[in-house]
Amino acid sequence: MLHSSEAHGLLLVFSGCWRAQCTLPARDELLRQLPQPFQGELRFDSADLRGWDSRFVNWLLKLIPPLEKRGIVVRYEGLPPGVRGLLQLATEVPERAGARRGATRRGLLATVGEQIYRLLDGGKALLEFIGELLQALFRMLIGRARMRASDLFLFVQQNGIDALPIVALIAVLVGLILAFIGALQLQMFGAQIYVANLVGIAMAREMGAMMAAIIMAGRTGAAFAAQLGTMQVNEEIDAFRTLGVDPLEFLVLPRMLALTLMMPLLCIYADLLGIMGGMLVGITLFEISPSLYLQQTLAAVSLADFGVGVVKSLVFGVLIAVAGCMQGIRCGRSASAVGEATTSAVVMAIVAIIVADAIMTLIANALGV
Amino acid sequence: MTQPSAKIEVRALTMAYGDFVIQRDLNFRIEQGDIFIIMGGSGCGKSTLLRHLVGLKSPAKGEVLFDGASFWEAEEPRQRAMQQRMGVLYQSGALWSSMTLAENIALPLGEYTQLARAEIDELVSLKLALVGLAGFEAYYPSEISGGMRKRAGLARAMALDPEVLFFDEPSAGLDPVSARLLDELILQLRDSLGATVVVVTHELASMFAIGNNSIFLDPESKTQIAGGDPARLLRESRDPRVIRFLTRGERTEWESRSDG
Ligand SMILES: Nc1ncnc2c1ncn2[C@@H]1O[C@H](COP(=O)(O)OP(=O)(O)OP(=O)(O)O)[C@@H](O)[C@H]1O
Numbered sequence: 001m002l003h004s005s006e007a008h009g010l011l012l013v014f015s016g017c018w019r020a021q022c023t024l025p026a027r028d029e030l031l032r033q034l035p036q037p038f039q040g041e042l043r044f045d046s047a048d049l050r051g052w053d054s055r056f057v058n059w060l061l062k063l064i065p066p067l068e069k070r071g072i073v074v075r076y077e078g079l080p081p082g083v084r085g086l087l088q089l090a091t092e093v094p095e096r097a098g099a100r101r102g103a104t105r106r107g108l109l110a111t112v113g114e115q116i117y118r119l120l121d122g123g124k125a126l127l128e129f130i131g132e133l134l135q136a137l138f139r140m141l142i143g144r145a146r147m148r149a150s151d152l153f154l155f156v157q158q159n160g161i162d163a164l165p166i167v168a169l170i171a172v173l174v175g176l177i178l179a180f181i182g183a184l185q186l187q188m189f190g191a192q193i194y195v196a197n198l199v200g201i202a203m204a205r206e207m208g209a210m211m212a213a214i215i216m217a218g219r220t221g222a223a224f225a226a227q228l229g230t231m232q233v234n235e236e237i238d239a240f241r242t243l244g245v246d247p248l249e250f251l252v253l254p255r256m257l258a259l260t261l262m263m264p265l266l267c268i269y270a271d272l273l274g275i276m277g278g279m280l281v282g283i284t285l286f287e288i289s290p291s292l293y294l295q296q297t298l299a300a301v302s303l304a305d306f307g308v309g310v311v312k313s314l315v316f317g318v319l320i321a322v323a324g325c326m327q328g329i330r331c332g333r334s335a336s337a338v339g340e341a342t343t344s345a346v347v348m349a350i351v352a353i354i355v356a357d358a359i360m361t362l363i364a365n366a367l368g369v
Numbered sequence: 370m371t372q373p374s375a376k377i378e379v380r381a382l383t384m385a386y387g388d389f390v391i392q393r394d395l396n397f398r399i400e401q402g403d404i405f406i407i408m409g410g411s412g413c414g415k416s417t418l419l420r421h422l423v424g425l426k427s428p429a430k431g432e433v434l435f436d437g438a439s440f441w442e443a444e445e446p447r448q449r450a451m452q453q454r455m456g457v458l459y460q461s462g463a464l465w466s467s468m469t470l471a472e473n474i475a476l477p478l479g480e481y482t483q484l485a486r487a488e489i490d491e492l493v494s495l496k497l498a499l500v501g502l503a504g505f506e507a508y509y510p511s512e513i514s515g516g517m518r519k520r521a522g523l524a525r526a527m528a529l530d531p532e533v534l535f536f537d538e539p540s541a542g543l544d545p546v547s548a549r550l551l552d553e554l555i556l557q558l559r560d561s562l563g564a565t566v567v568v569v570t571h572e573l574a575s576m577f578a579i580g581n582n583s584i585f586l587d588p589e590s591k592t593q594i595a596g597g598d599p600a601r602l603l604r605e606s607r608d609p610r611v612i613r614f615l616t617r618g619e620r621t622e623w624e625s626r627s628d629g
């Protein structure tokens with residue numbers, strides 16, 4: 001590529017390859033080579049041009065405006081017709097005023113402030129969500145909520161029955177671990193039979209509810225957030241709103257009811273399997289007879305202990321459903337927003353479960369149950 | 370005698386989802402520089418045919434030839450190279466929602482070329498300017514209108530200066546003026562880039578305005594029942610199904626017109 005002065009102006013001669021994989025000459029270099037006080041015509045010759053793509057168009061597009069600013073008249077005739085068409089197309093629609101956004105860099109203070117605002121917003125949104133949810137619940141109680149029974153059954157199956165294997169596995173393992181650690185210590189006093197008390201009470205009051213809740217937070221809470229988040233992305237939730245159907249009634253209530261109904265059942269199931277796991281260790285490793293172990297468990301664990309666990313699991317169920325559904329409904333409109341919503345749902349649910357558990361344990365202690 | 374190989378050639382193609390046959394025995398050629406229209410009623414398999422042409426779905430039977438070479442018999446690296454020479458605008462836009470428009474278009478450029486960051490940014494701006502979206506680089510797909518998303522999808526489809534551009538209902542959801550501008554844009558791009566264009570469309574106006582070859586798929590008989598220049602098809606076809614479609618149901622029979 002070279003340029004040569006002529007009697008009535010400049011001629012820019014292009015040759016060779018001007019594609020993505022070629023090296024292009026620098027524009028600044030060329031601009032500097034132009035005779036300085038130059039007024040006249042710039043023409044092009046592209047007879048030797050062997051190949052071009054949009055890189056060539058871009059190169060020209062950035063070259064021409066500074067030339068025109070200097071008062072040089074640019075004659076496009078020498079360019080391939082395709083290039084002329086594209087150049088015209090690219091300059092045809094002017095930039096819409098005010099559309100461009102610059103990348104903004106924020107200071108530390110602004111970032112901190114923004115985070116605090118976001119936290120406050122989150123708190124407000126949570127309260128709003130709970131308020132609306134209570135209204136929907138009220139409408140359901142007076143029988144005016146639009147909710148499909150078939151949805152409820154589907155969620156009961158997904159949240160309850162389908163979770164049985166994984167809950168069983170975890171509960172048995174937790175029972176095994178508790179029994180093993182406990183029995184090793186108790187053995188030093190020759191009191192390994194009390195491992196039955198330890199496992200029974202721990203599972204019934206604490207671990208059964210806790211383990212079931214953590215599994216369900218990861219399994220179902222995340223699923224709720226992802227389902228509702230995707231519906232938000234596809235404008236499905238907006239479609240419910242414009243049809244006058246409250247998404248909270250139609251989408252959130254059945255999920256929440258199903259999970260709240262299933263959690264206590266899963267909790268009792270986990271309690272029993274955990275106790276079985278403990279028994280397995282007691283029988284095989286510490287030579288306690290099955291009947292003795294059972295007797296000891298029955299004597300140690302009262303119905304009240306199970307009651308405490310069941311009440312806890314009810315609360316956990318509500319917390320998981322609220323966290324999952326709220327994050328899903330509040331989700332942004334992109335694929336990564338769905339990911340964020342799912343993550344927040346699980347984190348929020350697990351934190352809420354542990355905090356609620358601590359509070360409820362204190363209350364149970366104060367009440368003497 | 371062997372004909373020179375077409376840009377895209379389809380031979381005895383049968384398309385099916387599992388056992389459910391969508392269309393069978395499709396045969397057609399798309400020549401370099403054609404604007405080829407795929408038409409037919411809703412649900413007859415146009416989008417499915419497009420997925421076969423761009424190599425997203427393998428044929429139940431038959432062949433798809435790209436520049437004379439069978440796509441499905443080629444090795445994987447060859448298939449990739451073929452796909453790089455195609456650009457697709459999907460029916461729903463299919464922009465990546467977690468990236469800005471600029472990032473959407475820059476991604477293929479960064480993946481498949483060795484250009485410097487600054488030049489990629491310039492090329493991205495050029496592509497957006499070509500579709501009339503100059504200045505919208507930093508917007509996310511959720512922040513622009515449906516029609517703008519279509520155009521942004523077109524800009525992404527053009528990112529690598531493809532030889533063949535596929536459009537799935539480009540003008541659906543656009544106002545009539547924008548739809549016409551898009552048609553003109555397609556024509557201009559074909560003329561400037563020398564690209565071959567395959568369009569699925571229901572818009573009669575745009576079909577007649579831009580198409581120079583076509584195929585008509587029929588859902589009942591599950592095969593192609595007509596083809597050729599859409600305008601000629603309207604003048605000469607005697608098939609009531611084709612006439613109904615091309616006259617929006619106003620006519621079902623061929624009318625001989627002696628004005629020529
Ligand atoms: N993933 C899939 N699995 C099974 N069947 C499918 C699938 N996708 C599409 N179909 C069926 O294939 C047929 C053709 O679908 P396709 O999307 O190709 O239609 P179309 O001609 O593009 O329609 P439209 O004009 O409405 O976009 C339809 O009957 C549809 O039910």
Ligand SMILES: [Mg+2]
Nearest residue numbers: 415416460537
């Ligand atoms: Mg379709």
